[in-house]
Each structure stands twice: as structure tokens, then as C-alpha cells.
Amino acid sequence: MSLVKTLERADLALVWAGPEQTERLTQGLKAGEVRLLARTEDGDEAVALAPASAREARDLGAALAGLARELKAASVKVPATPHGAALAQAALAEGWRERRYRQTPGTTPSLLVEGLSDEAHARLSALNAGLTFARELTSAPANVLNPVTLAREARTLEALGLDVDVWDGDDIQARGMGLLAAVAAGNATGPRLIRVTLPARGEKTAVLALVGKGITFDTGGYSIKPAAGMNGMKNDMGGAAAVLGAMRALGELKAQVPEGVEVRAYVAAAENMVGPNAMRPGDIYRAANGLHVEVTNTDAEGRLVLADALTVACEEGATELVDLATLTGVKVSALGNDIAALFSSDPALTARLKSAAEAAGEHVWELPLHQPYLKGYQKNTVADLKNSDMNPAGASIKAALFLQQFVTRPWAHLDIAGNATREEVATGWGVGTLVEYVLGRL
Template sequence: MSLAFADPAAASRPVHVVASDAFAAWLAARPEPVRMWLSETGFEAGLGEVRLLPAPDGTIAAAVLGSGTARARARSRFGLARGLSALPAGDWHLEGDLSPEAADEAVLGWLLSTYAFTRYRSSSTPPKARLKLPEGCDGARLLAMAEAEMLTRDLINTPASDLGPQELEAAFLALGDRFGAESVVIRGDRLLERNLPMIHAVGRASPREPRLMELRWGERGPRVTLVGKGVCFDTGGLDIKPSAGMLLMKKDMGGAATVMGLAQMIMALDLPVRLRVLVPAVENAISGTAMRPRDILTSRKGLTVEVNNTDAEGRLILADALALADEEEADLIVSMATLTGAARVAVGPDLAPFYTDDDGLAAALQAAAGPACDPVWRLPFWDPYEPLIEPGIADLDNAPSGGFAGSITAALFLRRFVENPRYMHFDIYGHTPSDAPARPKGGVGQGARAILTALPQMLGL
């Protein structure tokens, strides 16, 4: 989807942004017809509430958009986007007492609100309003964020029938080609030749070959490595999921989609980093060659893993990819995955939980999350739980029994494959369960904008 702001030189209609507590004073300064119109229509300047204001000739002269109360704004992300997305087609500009942060959020929310997943629809999308970039906003950065988010959403929303490992590879290679990156793909039995045995074990049951995709971009600056889980569909394997548990499993490549979106932002903004992206892509299917419960796999790192649940496959493919990532020096390694239901029970669908042993990285990320409109929450690498992932018969257990601290034990499992102390792991959901401002129901990126915003502090850029 191509995004653009309205031409700054073109005529446009104003959108008056007014807070609830300032509405009475603002209204008192309006002409009587405007006061009567807003009174008759019950406008109270609630967050996202919008009214079109007519001109004497019956055309639309302007709009008024409520920014609500401070409490309402604190309880809602992209609150203004609800009203901005309801504006009729045409060119508009914002007026009112907006802080730079509020203006950025309004513009980003408007951009994200233009998203629609239309691949399988026969009806066309009606024209949408265009917004002029407010003074002081970094339009290139906001566009890069929004366009990357739309890539992530499109990938997650596409059903597995049309987005298996091969199609994810095509999107990955297209991303690299767009920015002149170097890309390499290892497929099928060559994974065994290249010592990536757990990626092969998870994906070998499917006729759609498993693979490891790698992208490199940039020739200066700190080294940043991104690793994303690319399970294009997850049946659960021989520990098969119930049918209800499979309904959202097209989104199990949400980690891959999100790191691809983050990589697009970094490359589009030409950040001074040396970027490496690794995506293991598989379909966790069922056949005679599927891995079995209690199989013991030997990982790239040499650690053995007892498979106590074939539905805990994402950490297996990530483990090999992380071991490969860790073989090169990096200033930052980030893994992202739709890994555990336990994370969603802990923090719900809106927060992106993350793990790191580096307090500086955590502080930088948490400080960046607010300005990026991308909330995150730190969970602990809790060392006393390490024995839970040690089954005795092998070095590691991929699915400890008992059900306690499932997100933490999965994160501890992954940490065993990374020696680099500057490592962060995200256990994201990748899905909005119901329509929200700037976030329609369906696939969504989480954590990527916060990471992008934190990179200067994390890396000293």
C-alpha cells in the first residue's frame, strides 16, 4: 500500500482538535450557527468524537475533533485516529493546541488507519481523507513506520494456503532486493548439511520445505541481528491442537513478519547500522516423518533437547537460528516470536512482553515505547526457574510440565543458545482481537516501533 500526505501547497479544510476541558471556551468563540449545530448534535469533545461543520452553502467547511480528557488519552492509544479515519475524502490539516508528541501520534494513527486487507475482497475500498503533515513532524519517519507495519499486517493476515515457507521467502527476498541487501536461503535437507538440524526436524513433515533465510544490509555502524519465528502454520504436530486452537495459527509467523517490518524501517531510514536478519520458516505439519514426543534432537549449538511437546516447536527453530546469530559479534541481538499463550495470559494482547538481562537496553526500550505508541512490558529471565527446562535425559526440555511460567521458561530456553549479553527476546501476540483505533481486527506488529525509537540510545547512534 502506498502512503502519502496531502500536498502542503494545496487547499485544505481544518480539523479543529479540542480537549473536553477547553471545549466550552473554544465553542464560545465560534459563530452562532456553529454553536447551535454542535449543541443540537450533542458534541462534547470526547476522545475521537468528530463532527463536520457546514458552510453557509451546504458544503463542508471544517471538522471539530475531540481529544477528550487527560484520563481518556492515557487509557487509549491513537484516540484521535478514530475521528480522523471518519473524515470524508479530501485534504485536511490539523489545528489546535497539540504537543509534538500528540501530533506525531495523531499522524501515525491516521496513517495506520488507512490500512485495509483487501486481497480477498471483491469490493473496492472508498477514497480516504488525506492529511497534511503538521509542522515539526518527521514525515519520513512516520511513513516508514506505517509502511513497515502494513507489510507486517499483510503477511500475518494472509492465510497459510497462500503464505507458506516459499511465499514468505519470496516476500523476504523482495524486501532485500528493494533495499539492495544481500540475501541467502538454505532449504530442505541442506539445513542438515549446514548444521541447522532443529529447523529441519520441525519442518520436515510438510511437503513445503523448511528453510532458513538470511539478509545482510549496511556497511557502517553497530551490528544489529534480528531473528524472527516463521512458523507459517502450526497444527501442533503429533501433539495436535484442537480445531479451535488452529484458527489463528496463520499468525504463527508473526515474529518473522515483525522483524521484516523492523528491518524495512531501518533500511528505509538508512540508519547507520550493519543489519542482519535471520528467519527460520517452516510449517509444523503431521506425516510419517514428523518429529515425535520424547524424541531427542541435537541442536546447532550441540545442546540436546527432549521434545516433550511437538506443539512447542517455535523455540526449536529459533534456537538454531539464535545459535547461528551468536556465532558473529553483534552489538544487539533481538528475537521476536508468537511463542506462548502464557504471555497473553500474563499481559493480554496489547502489550509486547520482552526479556533481557541488560538493564540499559530495557530502560532505553521502555523510554521509547511511549513516544513510539508501541507499549512493551519487561518480564524476567528468572534464573531459579532454570531447573524446569532441564529434563535429566537431555540438556534441555522444550515443554516443561506443570504449566507454570510458560513464557519465562520459553525465554530461558532461548537464552541457552545466546552467549551475547546484549540479547532481547519478545514474546508477542501479533493479533488484534477486535477493532481498535488504528488497529483493525487481525494481524498487527508489536515492539518494532519501540525498538526503532530506542536504537539511538541502545547503540549510541
């Protein structure tokens, strides 16, 4: 769907339930539901209860987009509501589908929500553009999107006034990023470290680093995944897609970014493949911060590439860091696919991210950085750390503790395993939370 300010004609018009509808037509209608009232030559009409909260509005927006898709409506009109922005955001998100690889791609319906201010309209349009960018990156197959082409997509953000720098394998080796180089050693394209910068307005007082895991395909390496587990691993760069999507939105909203705040996205991009030069269980590599890591499980590669990216972000002056990664399968067992796991070293940052997620209609749950669990990564190794103790109990916490060894500033980690897709459809989870986090940073 695309958000518009005017419509000549609405194929589907929503009305709020009121005295003009008989009880028979609205009986049993619940908040967040939409019901088809009539189909005429002039267009279809549906009814819903006016939403009493942003949550109800989001449920209603998603339901309305589903009805529009079912009716093949090319244009949808919604009457004014105090929660119009939340309704529109959900409708736009639910209305997206990947159509680039179909013979008949179809049309993009138009959405008019009456009563939206110009500022709200601009913010929604920018957020939708960022969300679409993230979803298209996540949805692209690995034969289309690899570290090289991901970097090429990131360079399109220069058109919005963002600065984009890309480091290739030689640059990465020169910076001492041995973990990122090791993960990429088995693939033909090599690694890329992508840095996207939105410069501060006025004197720079803070640098917010958004760090994304960009594994464009994950076979598991020599700790190879079974066939069922490998399906869908083109989505293992959902964290990278989210931070790039957030930068896409912020590029349009740069005037709303607090003065003095610089925003940088760091994407560590690689494919985790099997090959003659691929890392093996038992290999030891030096990280960018000087720590040596023994690779006990080549399928625990995301924490390796993030470790080097977090180190570089800190070295380059980040004052606060948030990383996003489809990191651990046990996170899905703990929290499911709707809720992301939040780990943080700083209570103030935690509070800001929780508030941002709530404003975006995304859900996070804080899990503890229980330091004794790190001992499992320090025992029975000749290196400083192992990347896995091969014990699934508490694995999401242990992975976060591993990442913590590579940060020297206030930091938060969002494990979005399971969140990046829903029923094989890319969600762009995290774009909204990151945008709200940056715009709300005072």
C-alpha cells in the same frame, strides 16, 4: 490511509474545539474523541480537543480514522499540532484494512496533517510502509504464505539496497540447525532461514540482530491443537513479519541509522504440520550450538526454531539481539493483547527497548528471567533440555529461559502472543519499537 503533503479537497476536515464552536456542540467532548459537526456538499467537518500529549494524539488519530471509514471519506485533513506525528501514525495504522482478498478492494484514503516537517513526513511514510508490509505478511493465509513464499517476499527488500540470503533445507542441515529442520519435517516445503542485512555506514562497530519466529502455520504437530485453537494460526509468524517490516522501514531510513551500526534480520521459517516425517513427542534433536533437546510437546515449536536462529546470529557476530515471537498463550493470560512481555539479559538493552516502545506508542512489561524455573526443563530427560515441562505455570518465563541457553551476547525476548492481531486484523506490532530501537542506538 496514505500520508500526503497536499490536498485539493478534504472530504473530512478536523478542527480544534475553540470559541467558534458553541458549548452545545462540544459539551462532554473528551480528549482523544472526535465528534462530527456538519455534513455539507463541500465536505464534512469534525471537532476534537487539541491533544495535550502523544497518547491523546494516538487515541484521536485512531478515532479519526474510524470516523473517516464510517463516512467513506477519501481524504482527511488535520490542523497542525505539536503531536501531529503521533496522530498521523495512529491514523495510518487504524486506517489499514486487508482488502486483497475481496472482490471490490476499495480505495485508500489520503491523510494530510498540517505542520509536519519533511523529516517527520519521510519517517512516517517509511514506518507506514514497513507496518503495511508486516500486516500483509501476517494477514496472508497459509495457502498463500509458506516458508518459500515468505522468503520470496523478503527478497523484495533488495530493491531498497538490503542484502537478502535464503538457506533451504540442505543449507540448514549443513549448518547443524537440527531444531529448525525438525519442526519443518512434517511439511512439504521444508524450512527456510532468511537473513536480511542493512550494511553499516562507515566502519562497522555494532551488529544488531532482529530475530523473528516464522511459523507460517501451526497445527501443533502431533500435539495437535483443538479446532478453536488452530483457527488463526496463520498468524504464528507475527514475529517474523515484525522484523521484516522493520527492515522495510529501515531500508528507507538508512541515512538515519547511526553510523557504524549494521542491522540484520534472521527469520526462522517453517510450518508445524503432521506427516510421516514429522517430529514426535519423545524425539531428541541436536541444536546448532550442540545442545540436545527432547521434544516433549510438538506444539512448543517456536522456541525450537528461534533457538537455532539465535545461535546462528551469535555465531555470525551479532553484538546485541532482540527476538520477537508469538510464543506462549499464557502471556495473553498475564498481560492481555495490548502489552508485550519483555525478558532481557542486559539492563542497558532493557532500557533502550522500553524507551523505544514508549516512543512508538507500543507497550511492554518486563518479566523476570527466574533461573530456578529452568530446572523443569532439565529434569526427567536424557537430553540436555526438554522443550516443555507440560506445566503452564510460569510458562512464558520458562520459554524465555530456554531461549537464553542459545545466546552468548546481550539479548532480549519479546513475547508478542496476542499482540500480532486485534479482532482478526493484523497489527504489525513490534515494527515501531524495533525501528525506534535501531534509530536510537548510539
